[in-house]
Amino acid sequence: MKLRTLRRGTQSLGILLGVFGVTGIGMTHLLFPGLHCYACPLAITVCPVGLMQNLIIAGTVPFYFLGAIAAYGLLLGRGWCGWFCPFGTVNDLLAFRKVRFVRALSPLKLLVLAGTAVAAWRLADTWFCKLCPAASLTASLPYLGLGVAEVNAPFLIHMGTLAAVVVGMALVARFWCRYLCPMGGILSLFNRLSFFGLRLRGDRCTECGLCARSCPMGITPDREINSGDCLKCGECVPSCGSSALSIGFSLPGARGRDPLRTARAAPGPDRVPPRQ
Amino acid sequence: MKIALAFVLLVGLVATGQEVRLEPASSAELGDWAQSLVPLRLRSTPAQDVTFDGPALALSQWGEVVLGTSRYTLLLGVRADGQADLWVDANRDRRISADELLVGVRGPGYVEWSVDLRSTPSGGAPFPYPLTVVWPEGRGYVYLLGGAPRRGTLVADGQIVTFVLVDGDLDGVYGTKGDFYAVDVDGDGTLHGDPDGHERFALAEGFTVGEKSYRLSQIDPGGAQVRLAPTGYVPPKPPLLPGYPAPELRFLTFPAGQPLALSDLRGKVVLVDFWATWCGPCMSELPFLLDLYAAHSARGFEIVGVSLDTSERDLRAVLAGRDIRWPVAFEGKSWDNSLAQLYRVYQIPTSYLLDRSGIIRYRDLHGEDLVRGVEELLSAPRGEEPRLPSPPVVIAGPPRPILEVHAPAEVGLTPGGALVVRLVNTAPYEAEEVRVSLTGLPTEVSAPSVEIASIPAFGEREARLVLVGTDALGVGFAATVAVVYHYCVADACFEIRDTAPVVFTVGGAPPPAGAFPLWWLVVALGVGVILAALLRGRVLAVVVVLLVGLAGASLVVGVLRGQATQAWRIGSVLCTSCVGIEEARSEAPTLSPAEREAIARFSRSAHLLVFHTPWCRSCPYAKALVAEAARANPRITYELVDADEERSRAERAGIIQSGKVVVPAVLVVETGQVLFGTTNLASRLAAALGEIR
Numbered sequence: 008m009k010l011r012t013l014r015r016g017t018q019s020l021g022i023l024l025g026v027f028g029v030t031g032i033g034m035t036h037l038l039f040p041g042l043h044c045y046a047c048p049l050a051i052t053v054c055p056v057g058l059m060q061n062l063i064i065a066g067t068v069p070f071y072f073l074g075a076i077a078a079y080g081l082l083l084g085r086g087w088c089g090w091f092c093p094f095g096t097v098n099d100l101l102a103f104r105k106v107r108f109v110r111a112l113s114p115l116k117l118l119v120l121a122g123t124a125v126a127a128w129r130l131a132d133t134w135f136c137k138l139c140p141a142a143s144l145t146a147s148l149p150y151l152g153l154g155v156a157e158v159n160a161p162f163l164i165h166m167g168t169l170a171a172v173v174v175g176m177a178l179v180a181r182f183w184c185r186y187l188c189p190m191g192g193i194l195s196l197f198n199r200l201s202f203f204g205l206r207l208r209g210d211r212c213t214e215c216g217l218c219a220r221s222c223p224m225g226i227t228p229d230r231e232i233n234s235g236d237c238l239k240c241g242e243c244v245p246s247c248g249s250s251a252l253s254i255g256f257s258l259p260g261a262r263g264r265d266p267l268r269t270a271r272a273a274p275g276p277d278r279v280p281p282r283q
Numbered sequence: 284m285k286i287a288l289a290f291v292l293l294v295g296l297v298a299t300g301q302e303v304r305l306e307p308a309s310s311a312e313l314g315d316w317a318q319s320l321v322p323l324r325l326r327s328t329p330a331q332d333v334t335f336d337g338p339a340l341a342l343s344q345w346g347e348v349v350l351g352t353s354r355y356t357l358l359l360g361v362r363a364d365g366q367a368d369l370w371v372d373a374n375r376d377r378r379i380s381a382d383e384l385l386v387g388v389r390g391p392g393y394v395e396w397s398v399d400l401r402s403t404p405s406g407g408a409p410f411p412y413p414l415t416v417v418w419p420e421g422r423g424y425v426y427l428l429g430g431a432p433r434r435g436t437l438v439a440d441g442q443i444v445t446f447v448l449v450d451g452d453l454d455g456v457y458g459t460k461g462d463f464y465a466v467d468v469d470g471d472g473t474l475h476g477d478p479d480g481h482e483r484f485a486l487a488e489g490f491t492v493g494e495k496s497y498r499l500s501q502i503d504p505g506g507a508q509v510r511l512a513p514t515g516y517v518p519p520k521p522p523l524l525p526g527y528p529a530p531e532l533r534f535l536t537f538p539a540g541q542p543l544a545l546s547d548l549r550g551k552v553v554l555v556d557f558w559a560t561w562c563g564p565c566m567s568e569l570p571f572l573l574d575l576y577a578a579h580s581a582r583g584f585e586i587v588g589v590s591l592d593t594s595e596r597d598l599r600a601v602l603a604g605r606d607i608r609w610p611v612a613f614e615g616k617s618w619d620n621s622l623a624q625l626y627r628v629y630q631i632p633t634s635y636l637l638d639r640s641g642i643i644r645y646r647d648l649h650g651e652d653l654v655r656g657v658e659e660l661l662s663a664p665r666g667e668e669p670r671l672p673s674p675p676v677v678i679a680g681p682p683r684p685i686l687e688v689h690a691p692a693e694v695g696l697t698p699g700g701a702l703v704v705r706l707v708n709t710a711p712y713e714a715e716e717v718r719v720s721l722t723g724l725p726t727e728v729s730a731p732s733v734e735i736a737s738i739p740a741f742g743e744r745e746a747r748l749v750l751v752g753t754d755a756l757g758v759g760f761a762a763t764v765a766v767v768y769h770y771c772v773a774d775a776c777f778e779i780r781d782t783a784p785v786v787f788t789v790g791g792a793p794p795p796a797g798a799f800p801l802w803w804l805v806v807a808l809g810v811g812v813i814l815a816a817l818l819r820g821r822v823l824a825v826v827v828v829l830l831v832g833l834a835g836a837s838l839v840v841g842v843l844r845g846q847a848t849q850a851w852r853i854g855s856v857l858c859t860s861c862v863g864i865e866e867a868r869s870e871a872p873t874l875s876p877a878e879r880e881a882i883a884r885f886s887r888s889a890h891l892l893v894f895h896t897p898w899c900r901s902c903p904y905a906k907a908l909v910a911e912a913a914r915a916n917p918r919i920t921y922e923l924v925d926a927d928e929e930r931s932r933a934e935r936a937g938i939i940q941s942g943k944v945v946v947p948a949v950l951v952v953e954t955g956q957v958l959f960g961t962t963n964l965a966s967r968l969a970a971a972l973g974e975i976r
Contacts, residue, residue: 028942031500033512033513033514033515033942034851034855035851044862045854046857046861048940050854052854053854058849061849062849064739065742069841070837070838070840070841070844071847071849071850072841073837077833078835081827133862136863138863139862142862146857146862155864155945155959155960156859156864156865160866161865162864202827
């Protein structure tokens with residue numbers, strides 16, 4: 008099966024989990040491993056960022072959030088963004104232009120995460136939720152249809168953030184995932200430690216640059232493999248003419264399988280060493 | 284592919300619930316409640332073409348019992364000598380033969396037959412269906428008595444409890460309208476499944492065992508099993524049994540419009556009487572009640588009449604004509620009367636006799652029995668009520684401590700030393716006016732108490748108690764940390780007092796003996812050395828192993844602290860201001876002069892239910908605004924309903940959208956109109972009141 012077909016399948020599963028409430032199942036205790044608003048009428052899972060804010064507002068250390076996110080992060084890292092997150096899938100669908108990655112803006116998503124936590128702590132309110140484009144799409148719009156929401160200032164703010172992010176996504180592939188998503192921010196911390204990841208055989212890499220051209224995040228996989236900005240979507244794997252890249256599960260740090268270690272391996276007799 | 288499988292598994296896990304296997308049970312062992320009585324009209328001709336090979340009948344009446352997809356023809360025949368017989372085409376061959384004659388039992392004025400049929404529900408396995416047919420002699424109908432109860436056990440909140448499913452509409456299919464189930468939620472071994480029993484539930488209702496609530500997510504049409512799913516907290520139904528407190532009633536007296544609560548009548552013996560002017564037995568009992576009231580009201584006997592009338596004029600006429608002086612509640616809604624629903628009244632007259640403490644002592648006493656009951660309770664000395672008929676079964680739920688008090692067992696006395704007490708709220712209710720103090724201190728030592736205005740749901744706070752006068756003491760001593768607070772669930776508030784011992788020692792705290800045994804250190808070091816040897820040179824792997832441990836520990840701590848439940852509760856409720864569907868309002872609400880005048884002009888009575896949750900940011904605004912409206916016009920009464928706690932009530936009120944309770948929401952009981960959110964709430968409320976006719 009083609010890697011991309013498989014990924015579309017798991018992304019469909021992500022959307023399916025997002026709307027699983029259509030079966031009549033009520034809310035569960037599970038945290039969604041991506042960005043999906045728990046206020047969505049069909050949601051059966053809790054948004055991690057929303058829960059984090061509520062737990063902080065309640066004055067407690069969000070152990071459940073931290074534990075679940077660490078578990079998710081260690082399993083797939085940002086693979087959730089590339090393979091599962093419904094809002095990531097929306098980003099994918101609108102990824103028309105793969106522009107170069109503006110590295111300086113990358114930490115913005117961690118700033119958004121920190122700002123969200125600080126706002127919850129100091130202002131005792133869920134400020135991120137009021138701006139979140141995923142909530143705009145999956146809560147504000149459906150509730151307008153259901154007659155619970157109305158066109159008011161908060162609704163217009165939601166629509167404004169959604170429109171801005173959609174424009175951003177159309178101009179820069181995976182715009183939201185690259186720069187703003189707090190969920191992506193926290194998962195990025197686990198990206199090098201997760202069991203799921205890309206592997207690069209440095210002895211095969213010719214540094215032809217095809218992988219960089221195929222990357223929706225605009226990074227250079229052979230140099231920044233499994234870095235915090237890599238979604239592990241695997242788009243680079245089939246693009247590699249010399250089969251230097253592969254993707255799958257392995258124990259991080261295991262001999263011969265650590266992508267970074269492999270990337271730093273000694274060059275083969277007829278290969279130039281990969282730059283790091 | 285591995286990922287796809289993992290997610291299919293994940294989705295599968297979400298979809299599963301607890302399956303309860305059910306076996307047939309008899310209503311004889313369960314009780315009369317486990318069967319239903321359904322009338323069946325008889326006709327002079329059969330519904331389908333059936334031949335009868337029996338004796339000549341003077342009178343023949345036909346009926347048809349449908350059990351699933353099976354249709355059974357009944358023939359009630361009366362012979363010339365007056366003997367009534369019943370034939371049932373049990374083999375459904377459309378031919379009633381002599382051997383299909385049932386042997387009946389004659390009672391006073393009725394004949395009764397028992398028959399074992401078989402139901403074939405579509406979508407389920409066929410199952411035997413015992414049925415009793417009762418014919419009130421001379422009538423053109425029979426009663427079908429049955430329900431094929433099925434029993435099983437389920438595990439809920441760690442308890443094994445009995446579950447019974449009954450085919451209440453006798454259609455041979457479980458899970459259809461009219462069917463019901465019973466769960467031994469209080470674990471007393473008896474199922475209180477009467478129509479007003481606190482352990483009987485309609486299929487759509489959830490139930491609560493301990494602190495966990497469940498609903499039926501799947502019912503096998505053949506009754507082989509049901510599947511349970513956890514649901515938002517459903518408040519347990521209050522038992523209406525002798526020995527239990529009577530549920531609180533709040534109403535405006537009719538016609539004076541004075542607010543009254545049942546709790547205001549504590550100290551009096553109270554008869555709560557559900558009646559109506561159209562109810563013959565109620566009216567014939569009225570003169571007796573008037574005499575009883577006249578004779579005993581001076582000694583502390585009171586009657587609270589809840590009228591199920593629909594006609595205000597009829598009620599006014601009876602109240603004035605009979606000179607009824609006791610408070611009467613009237614909503615004009617017959618069986619939908621909110622007070623009658625609270626007491627799950629399904630027939631009138633229904634009455635409860637309460638003692639001076641508001642405890643139900645007797646039910647449905649009439650005539651001389653009622654007089655004896657009233658005199659017995661009135662003559663009981665105050666503060667020493669008659670012994671309960673049986674010790675009440677303690678049901679799980681409030682009141683119980685909701686704050687965990689974490690105080691160190693030993694504290695070293697140092698100059699200016701302080702004791703830090705950590706208070707963790709483990710419930711979805713706000714703990715209010717929390718006072719932490721030290722008691723049992725030596726006379727030389729004092730410690731001012733600390734007050735915390737509130738601790739939010741699942742929140743935690745620290746109280747720092749500073750000890751004064753310990754320098755001169757020079758010796759250690761023991762004391763007690765006392766924590767007093769209250770919390771409210773809907774209208775019910777509970778005061779809780781909790782304590783924790785603490786020992787103060789001189790010269791700093793000694794190392795806590797046995798807190799961390801040495802052998803633990805040795806084991807930890809050993810495991811560390813082995814891991815280090817195995818993972819030598821694999822820094823990433825070591826970090827990952829540590830992180831996996833930390834993630835697991837964090838998850839366990841989170842679950843133990845109730846954060847998983849908190850996540851589920853937050854997800855089950857839509858707080859409109861929290862997700863930016865409308866503005867969060869934190870200011871004190873004010874009514875504009877026009878709104879105030881419109882509300883004050885309102886000349887009818889209105890009861891408002893304000894649905895809120897502890898974590899909803901705009902709910903305090905909605906609550907305060909409704910309170911302001913009630914102050915502006917005493918004809919407006921209101922009740923605060925914690926939608927998270929009383930989800931079924933929220934469901935009935937229609938404030939659930941796509942499975943989520945939407946808060947804040949204000950229900951105008953009279954019209955059923957729901958006002959969501961806080962945007963222009965005052966003007967919308969004024970307009971909604973104007974629609975009450």
